[in-house]
Amino acid sequence: EDQVTQSPEALRLQEGESSSLNCSYTVSGLRGLFWYRQDPGKGPEFLFTLYSAGEEKEKERLKATLTKKESFLHITAPKPEDSATYLCAVQARSGGSNYKLTFGKGTLLTVNP
Amino acid sequence: DSGVTQTPKHLITATGQRVTLRCSPRSGDLSVYWYQQSLDQGLQFLIQYYNGEERAKGNILERFSAQQFPDLHSELNLSSLELGDSALYFCASSVAGGNTDGKTKNIQYFGAGTRLSVL
Numbered sequence: 001e002d003q004v005t006q007s008p009e010a011l012r013l014q015e016g017e018s019s020s021l022n023c024s025y026t027v028s029g030l031r032g033l034f035w036y037r038q039d040p041g042k043g044p045e046f047l048f049t050l051y052s053a054g055e056e057k058e059k060e061r062l063k064a065t066l067t068k069k070e071s072f073l074h075i076t077a078p079k080p081e082d083s084a085t086y087l088c089a090v091q092a093r094s095g096g097s098n099y100k101l102t103f104g105k106g107t108l109l110t111v112n113p
Numbered sequence: 114d115s116g117v118t119q120t121p122k123h124l125i126t127a128t129g130q131r132v133t134l135r136c137s138p139r140s141g142d143l144s145v146y147w148y149q150q151s152l153d154q155g156l157q158f159l160i161q162y163y164n165g166e167e168r169a170k171g172n173i174l175e176r177f178s179a180q181q182f183p184d185l186h187s188e189l190n191l192s193s194l195e196l197g198d199s200a201l202y203f204c205a206s207s208v209a210g211g212n213t214d215g216k217t218k219n220i221q222y223f224g225a226g227t228r229l230s231v232l
Binding site: 031032034036041043089103106 | 115117119144146148155156157158161168169171203205207209210217219220221222223224225226228
């Protein structure tokens with residue numbers, strides 16, 4: 001069974017204080033790993049998708065990296081508007097439900113001004 | 114705006130009742146997914162439709178059913194509602210989900226969700 005574990009559960013940063021979020025996964029053949037941002041009461045917003053170990057993607061203050069067992073979301077010089085829950089999900093390459101996303105429980109990021 | 118439209122935004126109903134949630138996918142997307150999000154369980158996959166046909170099932174209760182219509186919109190029907198069914202229900206859509214592959218085609222875009230409260 002595919003599993004995704006995110007850590008920490010919650011992270012509080014000062015504006016400008018860089019840090020990283022972790023996503024560890026177990027999947028029977030990775031089709032893709034996805035990062036989403038979710039604001040309270042809203043739907044997940046797509047950020048990145050990574051497909052193979054060593055791949056990196058960047059968008060503004062966010063950078064996602066992937067290894068064979070985990071992914072990191074690095075946040076450089078965060079701003080208060082980066083406060084949100086960040087969700088990691090994997091999509092398996094094989095199996096009957098091979099297009100579903102298996103999500104972690106998320107990391108709640110709070111950036112204080 | 115993801116391009117995925119869900120209605121209604123909020124639903125308040127009583128135990129034992131039946132409700133229908135509606136989802137319109139992004140233009141060009143053939144696959145629709147339904148997810149349930151509760152505080153303790155996180156986002157859980159319920160069911161997937163691709164071009165009108167059921168493609169995969171997750172942890173969907175027998176009291177729940179879904180369908181995808183010829184215009185590709187989808188409905189999730191929840192019946193004999195219980196207090197524990199209170200949650201956020203999200204619909205997502207993607208281009209792929211059938212026999213095609215392709216990296217960007219696998220990206221799922223989510224709607225804003227329907228908040229269901231069962232009293």
